[in-house]
Amino acid sequence: MNVFNKKERVSAYFSKISKRYDLMNTILSLGMHKIWKRRAVKLGRLKKGDMILDLCGGTGDISMISGKYIGPEGMIILYDINRDMINRGIIKLSKVNRNKNIHFVIGDAEFVSFFDNSFDLVFVGFGIRNLENPEKGLREIHRVLKDGGRFIFIEFSMPESGAFARLYNLYSFYIMPYLGKIIAGSKEAYTYLPQSIREFYQPHEIVELLDAVGFSDISFTKILCGVSIIYEAIKS
Numbered sequence: 336m337n338v339f340n341k342k343e344r345v346s347a348y349f350s351k352i353s354k355r356y357d358l359m360n361t362i363l364s365l366g367m368h369k370i371w372k373r374r375a376v377k378l379g380r381l382k383k384g385d386m387i388l389d390l391c392g393g394t395g396d397i398s399m400i401s402g403k404y405i406g407p408e409g410m411i412i413l414y415d416i417n418r419d420m421i422n423r424g425i426i427k428l429s430k431v432n433r434n435k436n437i438h439f440v441i442g443d444a445e446f447v448s449f450f451d452n453s454f455d456l457v458f459v460g461f462g463i464r465n466l467e468n469p470e471k472g473l474r475e476i477h478r479v480l481k482d483g484g485r486f487i488f489i490e491f492s493m494p495e496s497g498a499f500a501r502l503y504n505l506y507s508f509y510i511m512p513y514l515g516k517i518i519a520g521s522k523e524a525y526t527y528l529p530q531s532i533r534e535f536y537q538p539h540e541i542v543e544l545l546d547a548v549g550f551s552d553i554s555f556t557k558i559l560c561g562v563s564i565i566y567e568a569i570k571s
């Protein structure tokens with residue numbers, strides 16, 4: 336498969352599942368994804384007036400959580416390549432974003448349409464894995480962050496070996512695609528999900544990539560035996 340195909344294919348999956356994306360997240364993670372996202376946002380230590388980029392922001396959970404901390408004087412840009420996912424986000428956030436500080440931009444995370452040094456913080460929730468060229472995305476994140484700005488992202492990973500890992504394999508290769516088919520109408524999208532997790536970098540490789548791109552103070556925290564990992568880094 337060439338690089339061009341992945342972008343189109345992934346976007347087609349998200350278009351297909353956009354209406355049921357939030358519901359599927361809640362079912363597949365037994366509601367835990369919201370707790371993980373809150374934990375990631377908390378690590379950002381947001382303050383009033385912060386400029387935030389929610390890259391690959393999709394239906395807007397991370398923007399929604401962040402919006403409360405930065406007040407009306409702050410601003411969040413929810414940036415995503417997929418119009419259907421963003422449209423779901425617009426509907427969802429119009430009901431809850433009292434500070435009116437969330438704005439929506441359609442665009443590619445590998446070519447972010449903002450000036451250098453624009454943001455205090457960049458969040459990415461389960462998005463880096465979906466990029467054709469994650470390194471390009473990381474370089475863009477580094478470019479648009481202000482000096483001293485923080486990059487926090489949460490991504491799925493493979494749990495360590497053992498009984499839990501075997502159970503997770505069964506769950507992700509059989510139950511996820513099945514639920515994807517009957518609830519979201521796409522077995523393919525939820526077959527791609529576990530495959531993409533397995534094909535993605537290992538945590539130590541991500542640390543090397545972040546370092547190569549120019550980030551410092553890189554760390555990560557494993558959640559649920561490594562099913563999800565929250566990475567943190569600083570543009571120094």
Ligand SMILES: C[S@@+](CC[C@H](N)C(=O)[O-])C[C@H]1O[C@@H](n2cnc3c(N)ncnc32)[C@H](O)[C@@H]1O
Pocket residue numbers: 345346349390391392393394395396397414415416417420442443444445459460461462465466467
């Ligand atoms: C798994 S969803 C995550 C959505 C949201 N951040 C969350 O945590 O629920 C991944 C999102 O990345 C977006 N995406 C994939 N490739 C992208 C790209 N090249 N540029 C921007 N967004 C992209 C998809 O459209 C999708 O909305």
